[in-house]
Structure formats: structure tokens, C-alpha cells
Amino acid sequence: MNLQSTIQAILTQAVQSCLDEGDFSAPMPEVVIGHPKRPEHGDFACNVALALARPAKRKPRDLAEAIVARIEDSESLLAATDIAGPGFINIRFSESVWHRLLGDILAAGESWGAGETRESPRVLIEFVSANPTGPLHVGHGRGAVVGDALARLLRLAGYPVTTEYYLNDAGSQVQKLARSLQYRALELLAARDDSRTAPAEPAEGEWYPGDYVIVAAQRYLDEVGEPPSGDPTAGQLSDLAAFAVEQQRISIAATLDRLNISFDVWFSEKSLHESGALTEALAEMRSKRHLFDQDGSVWFRSTDFGDEKDRVVVRKSGEPTYFAADIAYHRNKYDRGFDHLINIWGADHHGYIPRMKGAAQAMGRTAESLEVLLVQFVALIKDGEKMKQGKRLGQFVTVDEVVEQVGADVARYFFLERKFDAQVDFDLDVALSEDPKENPAKYTQYGHARACSILAKAESELGMKVPAYDLALAARLTHPDELAILRRLADFPVIVSEAAEAREPHRIVTWLHDLARAFQSYYTRLRRDNDTVLPPASQRDAGWQQRWDMDKMKARLLWVDAIRLVSRNALTLLGLEAPTYMTRLEDPDTSGGQDA
């Protein structure tokens, strides 16, 4: 049980006592606990007296006084309970609570922050699912990182989570890819053999002209041999298509791997067609009278579920639509035992949500069991101007380009830093700059590296390992910043839980950045105050141990270890490296700058 839950329980009990004893009468309210904005107001604040004022028809301050009088603090956790302002109840824990908390954190280790493991709902997160017809671009990258972080977040919060990539290996775009591969392979053959005639370039819009197809074509020649020629109909090119798709899948997986993302499942759209799952899904919907025939096509009456118009599932030609496959796909997800589906889509797909939720309902599921999160676009800034993006323009920045330039950690940090439902600007001029500058991703990692560095130095130079936790030792932590940082560490499990429920990984980033800042601020100021954690080199003469406050140092080593641990947990949660050391940068100003 975390401290926030503890204080909530105490106050809930107090309010209940007031009601039972007739101090005032009102329906039992929900007791909400938060942090006051100003730390001098206490560790936690509660506004329940304000909320009760209206139903109880009493002044909030009177209510607050009654509630405070009923607080039972059997374990003497509380140092102060004040009533402030219009009727806030401000709570301050005694210092020993924070000292004990340090022991809890160190004992929990990697599981500090984890929620209680639960069996249900089983969650399937589907994300990226970009067509396997080319490299991932920056927009895909954002969805990929957000989806991955969300999966990590929900797992840490305790949910059973599976991640999945829906591979669109059926449909017209795959034939287009096969045609492109065929053309490139024949082109390569003609280039090395004069007796061959070069193939005719496919019509514009009928193929993918990108260089990556040439790479795949070369591999095809190496591994399979000469491609089939002639009229590129689907049947003749199906082997070619399968090869091309697999090449792209491998390439995409490699890109994602560089971003520290891997999927539990790659789900093939084609398998739905081949297994008959698609036919089955439509048959079920027909039997439940959700389909009708009109104009030679088969329609899903999605308007029954709030969609603005009905949708075709089988074309006049007899070919099922992409939507039909998606219905079968989601039916399959449910059939595999997942009760809660999370789909992460690009913002341009929002019009697709009502029909998909309608399909879920038509299959007997709730609209809520299918949760669609829309990741907004990334606007690229180059030379101070927004770039027009899009495949049609042939200019889009790939994930690989970005990762190569800035590294996976910085790229991930950038995508996770903001709410995903707001558009962001990605300034290439800054991100791709060789100058590392001030970088919040590096700054945050540096907090962890610095903590590691202190511990390493204590051991290597002073022979001091992190001691075993001991409450008397922890009680030596009296610096206000030390206690304030312990409060932050205590928040981590709460932040994890709230961020998971709200689907907002960026809250972890904000929290971690704040922690790093608090730690670095403390650390730099200690030096100014001549109150360092470890004795400076100048003081390590013979017998320094007698003059140095060894217990305070040990307590601080414990404390630094807790910061290291929780920082590491948070970085891992975000999918970032937790470096133990970062090479020192040269200061550009000291190496030959001009006189001012």
C-alpha cells in the first residue's frame, strides 16, 4: 500500500466517523488526495471538506475541523494536520515515514512502481501495422514508440499485455509491391547483360519507385533467381509478392529493433483470407442480420451503431474490402481470449473508428472493449519551415534516418515527451544537428549516470559499498531536499498507475525529468555548501574517517542508491537505456574561444 492510499484510507475513515457520529450529514463522498502545489503546505492535501460543503450545508472550514478531529492515527504517521485556505486539509507525514519508505524502495528493487499483477482484462495492443511496402517514416515512428511505451506501462501496472503488428500482406498494395520488385529485378538483369532488353517502367502510381525495392530485388536474384516475367497478374507474382513482403517485414522489424521495439506477434492479413476466417466472420454477421445486399454489394449496417453511413464489406466484384478483413481480424483477436483491444492508429484514421466499434458490437462485444488511440501527426521542420510530407511527394523522413542521426534514446524521448493526441513539430535542424546541445533525454539519463558514478566512486576510491538498509541510518537523512526527493520516489507507483489508466506515457517522462532536476540541483548545491556526499579528494588525508560523518555518508549512499534504482526503473519503462556512465563532453567555450 502506498502512502497516498494510506492517507486516503485514513481520511475516508475520518469522514465516515463524522457521518456515523452525526457531526454533519451528507452522502459519503469520494475522498481525493493530491499534492499541494506549494510544498510548505504539506505532503498531501485533501479538498473533501470543500466538496462536502454544499450537500452538508455547512461551512467547509467547520467540516474540515470536524474531519480532522476524527482522524485516527494509530501508527503515528502524521506530523501535522492543518486546515488551510477555504478548507483544505493539509497532511504532513513525520520524517520517519520517509525514512522507512527508503527501506521499502530498496527492498522492492525493480518492482518499485509495479502494480498488482492481475489476470484480466487480457490486453492486446496493436500498433504500427504499417503497410509492408516501404520503410517506416517518422509518423510511424511516433506510433511505434507510443505503442511500445504504453505496452510497457500497462505491463508494469500489472496487466497481461500482448503486442501485435497487423501485417497487411494481402490487397492491391502487395501486388503493386510485387510488380515493383519484378521490374527492378528485370532492370538489374538487363543492366548486367546487354543482350537483355530493359523492362518497361510501370505506370506512375502502379509501383513503388523507392531504392529499397532495388535492394530487395537484388536479394531476390541472389536467393531465388530470375523473376517470372510477362503480365504481372496476381497469380503469377504471388511468390514474388510473398518474398517482397517478407523482405519488407524483416526490414521494418530491424528498424523497430533499433528503436528498442519488438512485437510478440506478427499477424498476417493473408492468413485470414486463406483460413476462411473472413468468410466465417461475415457469415456470423449475416446470421445476426447486420449485413444486407444492395447494388450488387454486401453491406454492413454500421448506422445501427452510430456510424454516419453503412459500409461495403464485399464489392460488386466479389472481392472483400479491407474493412471486411479488419472485421475478421478483430473477431480473431477476441477469439484468442483478449477482452480488451487497444489499437493505435494514425490520426487520419479517425473516421474509421465508428464502423470498427460498430463491428465489435455486431459481434456481441462492447464498444468500450475496443479502444482506439489516435496518434497525431509529426510536422517536420526543416530550415525553419514545415515540410510537406507524404508518400506522393516522395519526400518523407524515415525512422532509420532519424535514429541514425540522434540515436534511439533521443528519438524515443522526443516522441514520449508530449501527449500523443497533440500534433508536434519535429525540428530536423535541431534534432539532426551534430551539436548535442542541451538535450532533455541526455539530461535525464545523466541523472542516473551521476547516481551510478557516485556509488562507483565510493566503492573504488573509498572502499565504501552501499550499506544494508537500517532505519537508524536512514534517519540521518535530514536535508529538506533529501526528504523531498524521497517524496518523489514515493510517487512513482502512483504515477505509473495513473499514467497507465490515462494511457499517458508522457507523464512518466515529465516525472522522471523532474526527479533528475531535483537530484542535480541538490547535488550541485551541496558542493556550494561544503556538505558533499563523499569527502572531496583534498580532505582524504590520513585519518579522514575520524573527521568525516560516516553515518551520514552511508545514509546518503543508501539514498543515492534508491534514486539510481527508481530512475533506472523509469528509464526502462520508457524503453531508454539507463547508462551508468556518460563520457564527458568538451566545453566548446574553453577551447579557443574569442575574447569577449
Added chain:
RNA sequence: GCGCCCGUAGCUCAGAUGGAUAGAGCGUCGGACUUCGAAUCCGCAGGUCGGGUGUUCGAGUCACCCCGGGCGCACCA
């Protein structure tokens, strides 16, 4: 025209589900290294929270209406 997302400091964004004096980073300006790591820290300046009306003890947060930006409105995937 209809629908979804977004408008908070010069720029990029937080604001923990309606609370107390709206916060960071970058940028500007001024300071702090003989010392446990200066990839650091401290300080100054910078705001009618796009505008308006409403809901109530209380609104950046909720509702409605405007203004502005982005994206959708396929028998494409």
C-alpha cells in the same frame, strides 16, 4: 457543410481528471568550477491560458458559441 484533434511565456510543451500565488526545457541577460562528474547549478526578464457566454464556493481544466491551425468524410489500404 459534417466529424475528430489541438490553441498556455519569443519557440517547443507540461499543468496529476474542478482547487491555494499557472510551471519546465530551449532562447535572451547576469552569476557559480583548486572540491563527490559544469552534459551541472542559481538568478533576472517574459502570461488578458485564442475570444466570449455559462455552470459554482472556485474554471487553463467542464458546457455552448465564435476565431484560428491540422486531419478525415472511398466498393483505397
